[in-house]
Amino acid sequence: MLAPTYGVSFAKRFGVTLLAGLPGIIALIGYIYFTTPPTAVPSGLSLPLLAVLSGINPLVLLSVACLLGAYAAPRVGLRSYLIDRMETGDKVWQQLRDEVGMAIVIGILGGVLIVVIDAVMMPFVAQDLPQSVIGATRPTVASVLAYAPVRFLYGGITEELMLRFGLMSVLAFVGWRVTGQRADSPGPVIMWTAIVISAVLFGVGHLPALAQSVNLTPVLVVRTVFLNMVAGVLFGWLYWRRSLEAAMVAHASFHVPLVVLSLLEVVLL
Numbered sequence: 001m002l003a004p005t006y007g008v009s010f011a012k013r014f015g016v017t018l019l020a021g022l023p024g025i026i027a028l029i030g031y032i033y034f035t036t037p038p039t040a041v042p043s044g045l046s047l048p049l050l051a052v053l054s055g056i057n058p059l060v061l062l063s064v065a066c067l068l069g070a071y072a073a074p075r076v077g078l079r080s081y082l083i084d085r086m087e088t089g090d091k092v093w094q095q096l097r098d099e100v101g102m103a104i105v106i107g108i109l110g111g112v113l114i115v116v117i118d119a120v121m122m123p124f125v126a127q128d129l130p131q132s133v134i135g136a137t138r139p140t141v142a143s144v145l146a147y148a149p150v151r152f153l154y155g156g157i158t159e160e161l162m163l164r165f166g167l168m169s170v171l172a173f174v175g176w177r178v179t180g181q182r183a184d185s186p187g188p189v190i191m192w193t194a195i196v197i198s199a200v201l202f203g204v205g206h207l208p209a210l211a212q213s214v215n216l217t218p219v220l221v222v223r224t225v226f227l228n229m230v231a232g233v234l235f236g237w238l239y240w241r242r243s244l245e246a247a248m249v250a251h252a253s254f255h256v257p258l259v260v261l262s263l264l265e266v267v268l269l
Contacts, residue, residue, distance in 0.1 A: 013070035024158030027149040065166025072173035080244040107253025156252030168198040199232025
């Protein structure tokens with residue numbers, strides 16, 4: 001689905017996408033503020049300051065991604081209804097409603113698939129996860145509900161702006177330019193390359209957080225990258241064939257099975 005949007009200025013394309021990603025940053029800051037125990041606050045910092053500082057790096061990444069996406073996405077025909085609305089006046093829901101059902105199904109099935117794959121892989125990685133870490137990850141109802149806004153807003157919207165709108169759009173644009181722009185838009189080979197690379201980097205981006213809890217081993221690295229890559233490929237395909245907003249809906253829906261599983265874990269343990 002190709003929809004070059006040059007009728008909207010670069011500044012407006014950047015501004016509307018940046019604003020769309022801010023609720024996720026706020027959710028992340030709020031989660032850190034309300035869940036960080038006072039004993040975990042580094043010396044010299046207050047808890048509010050720690051929470052605000054935790055949002056700086058994601059905000060910088062979001063800003064860079066929105067700058068890159070605002071330039072590259074319309075040039076390779078990748079659609080965002082938020083941007084289209086500024087040109088056509090059509091409401092986002094009017095354009096998105098035909099895609100919502102598919103996006104929700106893909107997201108939920110993707111979440112279930114990841115849970116199944118992770119369960120199959122667990123016997124191979126359990127020896128690399130100390131029992132103290134495994135026990136520390138057991139949730140409570142409060143912790144599951146507190147983290148839900150981060151899953152749905154930061155994961156569903158902010159990460160899609162970073163990884164799909166920003167990174168994937170730029171990769172597609174660079175691939176298109178490198179191959180000589182022999183067509184009006186990138187072909188399937190270029191688009192699939194951009195989808196896979198951005199999905200792999202999505203997985204790699206989860207390694208630093210994991211490294212704070214455990215010593216990374218090759219098996220843990222492969223598991224983490226692969227699981228997130230599968231999800232990233234699904235979202236990237238939706239961005240390419242439907243819209244950025246469809247990818248956001250799928251990513252948010254992807255977390256539904258994970259939240260349900262966490263709540264069941266609370267009940268059953």
